[in-house]
Amino acid sequence: MAVAANATPAPDAVPVRRALISVFDKTGLVDLARALADRGVQILSTGGSARALSEAGVAVTDVSAVTKFPEIMDGRVKTLHPVVHGGLLAIRDDPAHAAAMAEHGIEGIDLLVVNLYPFEEVVASGADAASIVENIDIGGPAMTRAGAKNHAYTCVLTDPADYAAFVAALGASGGQTSLDFRRRMAAKAFARTAAYDAAVSGWFAASLGEAFPSRATLTGTLAQPLRYGENPHQSAAFYRTAETRPGVSTARQLQGKALSFNNINDTDAAYECVAEFDANEAPAVVIVKHANPCGAAVGTSLLDAYEKALACDPVSAFGGIVALNRRLDRAAAEAIAGIFTEVVIAPDADEDAVAVFAAKPNLRLLLAGSLPDPRAPGTTLRTVAGGFLLQDRDNGRIERADLTVATKRAPSERELSDLLFAFRLAKHVKSNAIVYARDGASVGIGAGQMSRVDSSRIAARKAEDAAASAGRAEPLTVGSVVASDAFFPFADGLLAAVAAGATAVIQPGGSMRDAEVIKAADEAGIAMVLTGMRHFRH
Template identity: 65%
Template sequence: MTDLQPLRRALLSVSDKTGLIDLARALSDRGVELLSTGGSAAAIRDAGLPVRDVSEVTKFPEMMDGRVKTLHPVVHGGLLAVRDDAGHVAAMTEHGIDPIDLVVVNLYPFEATVARGAGFAETIENIDIGGPAMIRSAAKNHAFVNVVVDVEDYAPLLAELEANDGRTTLAFRQSLAQTAYARTAAYDTAVSTWMAGAIGETAPRRQSVSGTLAQTLRYGENPHQAAAFYTDGTARAGVATATQVQGKELSYNNINDTDAAYELVAEFADLGPCCVIVKHANPCGVAKGDTLEAAYRAAYDCDRTSAFGGIVALNQPLDEATAKAIVEIFTEVVIAPGASEAAKAVFAAKRNLRLLLTDGLPDPAAGGMTVKQVSGGFLVQGKDTGQISEADLKVVTKVQPTPEQMADLRFAWIVAKHVKSNAIVYVKDGATVGVGAGQMSRVDSTRIAARKAEDMAEACGLPASPAKGSVVASDAFFPFADGVITAVEAGAVALIQPGGSMRDAEVIAAADEAGIAMVFTGMRHFRH
């Protein structure tokens, strides 16, 4: 085997025909014999280029609605034969097998079929069999064979041939082979994951996770950590599918925080204008308003210090007035389901401000997986899509919450779902006024959130802490009455929590003694 291998014969069989004719023409101009199948062969022939049908080579027609066309020894022998092995060469000669030096295959659009919600039978028909088999054969024999599975590798292939007088280097073929195996692995992962869901298998014996590189990042959470951003192929609206209109390249932390912000603001899709400001993956301000600008200003007021350098997520298209309010301080990223031209013009003066626009809001009720790596393995769980209605709530105190308090309680509960546990959220008049996140003790989170409300009063020139008259949400039950007592001391008049503690009676008694309302949800929202 020599490092440089000539390319004389190619098999092109693609579902996505983007760039196919240009590639076929460039190869044909180099004297490469073209083989193809079905629609690919027809497209090449219609372009006036010489091409042989694979069925002509195998002496077998395509059959069974195209399920069988390349699964033949003439094809796989041409791909797998070791060219400098005398036995392999003899077998090729005996059976009339000619070598194939290049396979260009992109697979049936299985992921796209799943993404658009196709039925079971149609999805099954979009599982490619012959394609992955050819890809794996060619990749295994990369010492002699080139395999291309992505349209973006057409140009590098042609450049390689140009640089090496119609030949390719071993290093180039190895790179193509690695990409090919990653593609078939991702494809099989998509199939197995879909099928597990389709048949209701929540914990399959083997679980795979795959993605497509979207961006190589400068570094991870810290400069000494390598990082990259991968997409999973789903059509879910969010940071992975957004269009970046302007601003610097997104960082690892930007992407993580922006996702957290947009997932939360999507919970308020039907509540009118809403804004979420996130810092270090925790919401530091969340508010609704009569206008988007009012919602932003109320969210900003909750924690003006933390909002500096934060991520802003909006549930409605960005308008000019809101854009002008946002640029009053330094902001890292703004994500929204659209923006007016006037708003874009305001942001254009802030070149480093990243503006991401999506086609809509993600569906909070849509399922999915979360994956966390641990030493020697990884944890997989369903996405937290838990939601409650007013009918699910149980008032456990003598005092009943007012309708206004109930609305704030439900608002606070949704926010708490997106705060790192232990999570405590104070809300008043449709806006957070204090958030306590990620503490080892729930009472500490309660104290921190109350102190944040005091800071808000000082920053905004309020006569008293906005925690007075507020409602409080806790993502999990209060294990002791001390958390309730702390919230009452801060001025809370109603609480919402899952309930279920061994000391529920003690906690309810503390609320009754303080004369406040308490509501149980029966559902917790740990977020570690």
């Protein structure tokens, strides 16, 4: 039912005479309460909050003494009472509201200090369903929404980080809150309850096995405002979600300027890519430029892997992002510092490696603590006009047992190892993707072209350019293997790879012309294996 808007204008300054405190997180609580008590503010409180204040010597009135009703049902019901909600919702200057307050003995609540049961933390801890349900807060969100709705008269603090600003504002105004401050706190309060409800609904959907429920919500916490977005005329900000997947959002930045929009995007791409290569098997390095790998390698050491990755496309690596799958050591750091690099991200770093980068104050060094699991489930999101696309993260992984040899010649052991390396890398290259690899390193990468044959040719040309700059007689694509993220629709893309010197091919298969492509491979004497799994990345 629609309700007519009240014509009473909101006052700018509201004296804080009566406060209700009901918090789970008691950070900063006692200092805040003492500041209120020093100003003669009457403090109402509940349960653990009231005990904590009493033990600290702060005068407090238990809410049950005001409602004339005890806490019941193990504390599930304590503030859900007209005396509480009337005090939060009353429009003090409205004659009808004032009359109702007088008739029912309701006093206004000028300040509500509230935070919620730690539902998200309990879910993340792996608790059982009963414990999770018990941590769905009811009274807290109800009071928060009531006070925030009535921000014309009630100030709501939901974050301990705001206590100091509130106390300072109170001191500067003689014990009053301004309408602007109350509005900003109300906006923050509604954002908190929205995120809380989203977490609860998300947990229910997951527990019911609903990957894509009828309503999907996305929430995040502001990590940092950014100077601009992809381009200087675009504004932007970085938000963190509740996901704890290791990467740029969880990493510690040890040095360097603040990350830009493009830095964050590219660093995420680099770290997700390098995680494809098991740190327990071999050191790996991935260099990314504009969200595409321009070089990747595994090696006998991080230094060896970096040098091999850099050799793939040293021109594009300038100003790029470097991701490592192991703890950064001094030798690798010195090599990376040899050219201009925007960001380096690794699970950890030796002290002497950190010292090397200290001489490069503009280089950002991020330590993520661990690697993301490329096989772990999750979702990715992309916006479109009027909506968004939500899908499972591409956690597909091809192993040797998954391969089908399609040609007369099977790949050699060396070719097979390089084929798997190349296909894992191709998963992180924008489609149409072509990756040439040799001896555990990329030697040519073609990305984001409208035709696969163009990607094959571009990758081969880049390998020729790298050979020329290194003074080699022939490009490293000669004797290499080649990976395609999707099937070859025609034989021309394959023939371009053969012309570049590739001796083996890995591709998903599934084209109407598979027989034609396989025949061309046989005629060229190269080996071809099929994965049955595509890795488009748009």
